Amino acid sequence: DAGVTQSPTHLIKTRGQQVTLRCSPISGHKSVSWYQQVLGQGPQFIFQYYEKEERGRGNFPDRFSARQFPNYSSELNVNALLLGDSALYLCASSQTQKNTEAFFGQGTRLTVV
């Protein structure tokens, strides 16, 4: 069984550019959440999507957006990148909107230079 898969694993972007990160949840899981983890901190909630609708948003600027596709995979987009956006971006999937256990992917390491 494949776990949560994220792509790419590493990415280097220049300030002002845009980036798209991708996540495929575990088969049968309908909820995908995105988290940002900066060095030395715990993950911070960005978005939750369930059944292709946004169900929750963390305290992040409008430069951050996401969507979920009919196959429940998801993309996270970040526009006008800042140096402070450098972080590990984690995707988590769960079976239902309020499922108690979240399964995380290995993350995408984004470096903004």
Place this chain on the structure above:
Amino acid sequence: SQQGEEDPQALSIQEGENATMNCSYKTSINNLQWYRQNSGRGLVHLILIRSNEREKHSGRLRVTLDTSKKSSSLLITASRAADTASYFCATANTGGSNYKLTFGKGTLLTVNP
């Protein structure tokens, strides 16, 4: 913002010893979960304890929860070098239409062979 605060920030022990990590949180919760993260990669779910539970065991792991003190502890018995990792507590809060986990800053555990 961070909900939980782990204590200590770093812990170094010898193989075979027990490791205890503590977590404090601020608001009412549905459940509290502990995760492990190796070398800044994906999070691995270890154990979940519900707000109406006081203690839970899983293999070498023992978790306690004191909702009156808004605190939890994770005990790893007979530690191994492979337990070296960062450990995070995460709370799932009451109310709201979305499901998000709020993480602490983590405890870095080093188990020396």
